[in-house]
Amino acid sequence: MRRIISVLLENEAGALSRVVGLFAQRSYNIESLTVAPTDDATLSRLTLTTRASDKQVEQITKQLNKLIEVVKLVDLTDGEHIERELMLIKLKATGAQRAEIKRTADIFRGQIVDVTNATYTIQLTGTTEKLDAFLRSMADATVMEVVRSGVSGLSRGEKILAL
Amino acid sequence: MLSGGDILIRSLQEEDVDYVFGYPGGAVLHIYDALFRQDKMKHVLVRHEQAATHMADGYARSTGRPGVVLVTSGPGATNAVTGIATAYMDSIPMVVISGQVQSHLIGTDSFQETDMVGISRPIVKHSFLVKKAEDIPMTIKKAFYIATTGRPGPVVVDIPKDITNPTDLVEYSYPAEVAIRSYSPASKGHSGQIKKAISMLLSAERPMIYAGGGVIQGNGSELLATLSRKLGFPVTNTLMGLGAFPATDPQFLGMLGMHGTYEANMAMHHCDLILAIGARFDDRVTNTVSKFCPHAKIIHIDIDPATISKNVEVDVPIVGPVVNVLSEMNELLDVSWVDRSSDQEKLLAEWWSQIEGWRKQDCLKVERDDGDTDIKPQEAVQAVYRVTNGTSYVTTDVGQHQMFAALYYPFDEPRKWINSGGLGTMGFGLPAAMGVQMAFPDEVVTCITGEGSIQMNIQELSTCSQYGLPVKIINLNNRSLGMVKQWQDMQYEGRHSHSYMDSLPDFVALVESYGHVGFKIDRLDELEDVLAEVYSEKLKDKLVFVDIQTDPEVHVYPMHVAPNGAMRDMWLKKGVRT
């Protein structure tokens, strides 16, 4: 099952490599990973998605918690949550396809953020599923470049991950 | 105002460090100079950095206090890696200080630069790269705190050379306390869980107590003995847990696992309740996990939540220090034990009589054909046990000799059996024994080794001369990498691919060249007498190396049948299985 694990980490050199190293070392997989400092400059927030059974995710969270620099963590997929990913996609856009691409981007609430005679660059945010769906809908277009941020997320309602 | 080098030394003194095991080099010259100008701490100069880590490890295992290592950057640091991994796998408290190249050279592939924090990352509890001299005291404070609390482990502190520069002076004060917001090991077990465990103990029909190294590390041996005697339950220890419960006690069934006793493994397989304490259901214990103890409910006490249900699903986890949890259990039992019904007493008695039946198998009996006069390695260990009255510290290396020592030298006290269980590091035995001897100069320290393993750190004979360490080395010399050969006999139709030791040195001459005493024994009838001399008052202050020529054909039994075997599936002797 797909999991989204969100981690508050001491914002220190080397902390990230311990998290990533742990996954490699114990052969857990990482599908996506995002990390940036938070409003509290001493903390980073790291979100990673992985595929794991209940038993595996229990081990993953316990092993993560053992890392000295991990302050707190939550498995967002345990409860209701919001997840977002950002994608920038550059496509060949000429002739009749130009209008078609724009229409589809609109349907997905994408924005065209850069334009040349022959290309569009579209920015899209949403769940991983939505971004995947958009990519599938562009199957007939020529996709030149795709960059995705990886998933970020937090719990719905009053539940928070903070010190 | 002090230099970084002096600050480091002062900080170590604040932590009551009495020995530093190390080896100098460019990146730690400032630190060595600071060491030279003090006389509170002693430095032990080894002959290879791996040995420094094992010495610190032996010191830590025998005393319960953290071992301290000092090595230079690059090759000094990489040489220490095996010893750090060894300590990590067995949860041994250790602080390793490694020199690093100057800050401005880091990342430039400079001379003797290695990314020590990176290399050691998967084998440390934590590590630090120190950025400025002012940070040294707090870093050292944290390093000792992390290494010794919770589930102990090695901590690496990497210090760039410029930070210890004698000409850069900064304010020094040592922190009285330390708090790390992201680190708070459990301080007591969950009372509700403990109560649940007690009621399970009270209603068990075929219980087993399975205790591991955590009981020793957590100083819980006495409490375990109290608990076990109150309950009257059978006890087994892991390889790491030997000595956690007195081995000569009738309630003790011996070691369990791959080379565990018949009675311990059978009792585990058939029990209906396991009380696991400071043990981690290692694959060398469980055999095939899906077949592990099919009838048992499991209570698991451990300081590390991550060991709970990692390999084997448990029913009642209790996370906390063994001392607190066992004390609480003992108190509860004082009150509730009387509630136990006479039915249960009868069932426990039946369980014991079943166990006595397994004991009759006498699985450790030493086999000998008529006319065979070879020294059996088991007999050599038994003789050492007799001559030392079972009170010696015993370190081992890795191989058959290690298992023979574990099975034939029963330990009645914790911290006397010192061996690399998790990593299985050949080369551990001698330096570990040296660390023990440093900590306990007046005690008898024995290293039971093999001719393969001893050669992995034999250079330390020189260190022993320098510091006058009277370790007794018992070399069970079977002219082969016995454990490898045994597997080849059993699984590769006896094809002995590179498992023999050719070109062995004359060990007696070798040790004599270092100024030690050597004996060679090749006859059974001289075994006891020579050993008596080895451990005599006359040789008390000498390192003695005893090269015992043992029968190379002997296998270690019992041995789990693998793959796909359960706890109860064992080879009992060559070609004979359960």
Ligand SMILES: Cc1ncc(C[n+]2csc(CCOP(=O)(O)OP(=O)(O)O)c2C)c(N)n1
């Ligand atoms: C550093 C290291 N390398 C390899 C091994 C694999 N190994 C395990 S036991 C063994 C043989 C040890 O031979 P010896 O020390 O003579 O002991 P014996 O089994 O003969 O008693 C080997 C090679 C190991 N445990 N450690």
Ligand SMILES: [Mg+2]
């Ligand atoms: Mg050998």
